[in-house]
Amino acid sequence: MISDIGYGLNSLAHFLLLLLLFTVRKPGVAKHLLVLATATTVFWSSTMISTVFGPVSLSWLLTADAMKQLAWLLFLAGCIQDNFTSIRQVLLRPVTMFIVLPGLFAFIIPNLIWIDASWRYLMLIVLSLEILILLEVLYRQADNDQWAYKPLVLYLGATHLFEFVTYANATMVNQVEVGYLAARGYIYFLLIPFLVVAIRRISHWGVDIFISRDVVLHSSLLLVAGAYLFIMAVIGYAINYIGGSWGATIQIILVVMSFALLASVFLSNSFRTKIKVFITKHFFANQYDYRVEWIKLTKILSSSMTSKSAVYDSALQGILQAIKYDTGKLYKCKNGGFELLAESQPLPLDGQEKKILRTLTDYSMSHSWFIDLNEFIVKPFNYKGLQLDRESVKGWGYQLYLPLFDNDKIWGFAVLAAGEKEKVHLNWEVRDYLTAVTEQISMYIFHHEAAEAVAENAQFAAFNRMSAFVVHDLKNVLAQVDLILANAQQHKHNPEFIEDTFDTLTHTKARMDRMLKQLTDKSVEDNQQANAACMLSKVVDEVVKNRCAGNLPLPSLHKLQEGEVSVDKEKVANVLYHIISNAQQATDDSGTIDIVLTRNAQHNQQLILIEDTGIGMDADFIENRLFKPFDTTKGNAGMGIGAYDAKTYMESIGGKLTVQSVPGKGSCFTLAFPLV
Secondary structure (H helix, E strand, O other), X not given: OHHHHHXXXXXXXXXXXXXXXXXXXXXXXXXXXHHHHHHHHXXXXXXOOHHHHOOOOHHHHHHHHHHHHHHHHHHHHHOOOOOOOOHHHHHHOHHHHHHHHHHHHHHHHHHHOOOOHHHHHHHHHHHHHHHHHHHHHHHHOOHHHHHHHHHHHHHHHHHHHHHHHHHHHHHHHOOOOHHHHHHHHHHHHHHHHHHHHHHHHOOOOOOOOOOOHHHHHHHHHHHHHHHHHHHHHHXXXXXXXXXXXXXXXXXXXXHHHHHHHHHHHHHOHHHHHHHHHHHHHHHOOOOOOHHHHHHHHHHHHOOOOOOHHHHHHHHHHHHHHHHOOOEEEEEEEEOOEEEEEEEEOOOOOOOOHHHHHHHHHHHHHHHOOOEEHHHHXXXXXXXXXXXXXXXXXXXXXXXXXXXXXXXXXXEEEEEEEOOOOOOOOOOHHHXXXXXXXXXXXXXXXXXXXXXXXHHHHHHHHHHHHHHHHHHHHHHHHHHHHXXXXXXXXXXXXXHHHHHHHHHHHHHHHHHHHHHHHHHHHOOOOOHHHHOEEXXXXXXXXXXXXXXXXXXXXXXXEEEOOOOOEEEOHHHHHHHHHHHHHHHHHHOOOOOOEEEEEEEEOOOOEEEEEEEEOOOOOOHXXXXXXXXXXXXXXXXXXXXXXXXXXXXXXXXXXXXEEEEEEEOOOEEEEEEEEEEO
């Protein structure tokens, strides 16, 4: 009686639904197939009422169930394309034959030849699994119509999952449990509101389903379910064979565990994703030919860059070409805002753009994800925590948000739109591919920014270095002026002194003009332009008399051998003055400084040896500090560039500066000039 009430209510509810379908004008062949499936369900449910049609035999039960599932399979076959014009067109489609063939086999063959009930249980399990798989494919490929199709999926999914459990249990214990049969009518009756809601929601029946990797995935799940059922069947036969008081308990445990396992297989998104990735990686060709794509990217990034903006344009083009898009923008995160660096065929500005970009950037800082905004609109649950107004995202128009990272921080990002091109969906392969592309693009941008910073710093360093040399020269000029002033009181009435003073001032003015020109041009004058043939003894004599005569000990000049050299006399004078002045500072007034001019015939060099009896230097100081710029032992009184300038100049003309020194005994500086 309990069973009859459930089936009676279900028959009445589906009959009323059938009447409703006749009055509803819905386009599509699938609507007529839904009428057929509903009518079949009414017939199936009515035949289960034992008080009207008598006791239900096992053979009829299995035949009626196969007939009902065949009708629903035919309906789902009509939903896999939205342009069917007739039921005949549906039936002649190869995919339809593939779908309904298991149902035809389960419905017709047992009525022609005898088949054991256990095999018929297995057929009905396969039909239930097939319907569940088709529902999964239908729902996943409905895209924007998922909301409308969801009640239909819930109705058929729940009822056929129960059918699966019913016959999985029957397979294990080799009989159909009466409790399951009694409950079926009520379950179908309670779930029919979902079917009614689906009819009202769906504007047009039909989703154009294509054979994809998802289908292969579900085929793999079918194999998993088949293996599981085989194991459960073996255990069921063992329980039947052993029997005993534990039989019923073990049966209940197996049913519960079976339901939990199947739920994890079919409902776990992570499980399906892992299997899908495994299948795609190992059994499908890659979506991209990485060798070809990498060559294209390399060519784009290796093109000559004439400006900073060209670097950013090439970076954006590299990202766009990677997925064959035309529309995009490249932004840099700067001072809490966004700086637009490059754009290609940009979409019209949207008032919500800044808010959307801020939200996406904040989300990527914590998740480090690429974001497919089309996927977010349809499946927001894939981006948990991302709070965006979906209508605003649609109005904005950009599809992909690709962050560019500098270590663990977001440097910037690119936003891309497909435009007229085919849209790219972020599956695992595209994500891996874009990860490699964006890392390469990021390194390309960072390299150019670093090179630009180094070049800029080098310019400042060169200018600062030149300024230091100018300051050093100014000190030398000041020393000459001080020498004039020191002798002015004693010799100001001497005509020769006055003449020498004007010569010195003329020379000083020329030096200052040259220094000002260096500062104005921001570059050091080429040494070769000021070179002239001369005898170094004259330069030494002038330096000693005019610039070093005011300090003790006075240097002694010893001219042994001499030849002509081609040098900048002013620069050589500065070098000699620096070395002689340092020797005077390092030597007591009672000490000696000898300047010896000789030749090295073997190397065709003119040598100047400056020897003193001062405090000397140790080897470590000579090696690590003497020629190091801006390192001085004179405190604020020195710039620390005299020795460095001397060594650099000697090397620039093909000469050499060497030092020999003994602490407490003195030093000898040897300057080797190439002879003309």
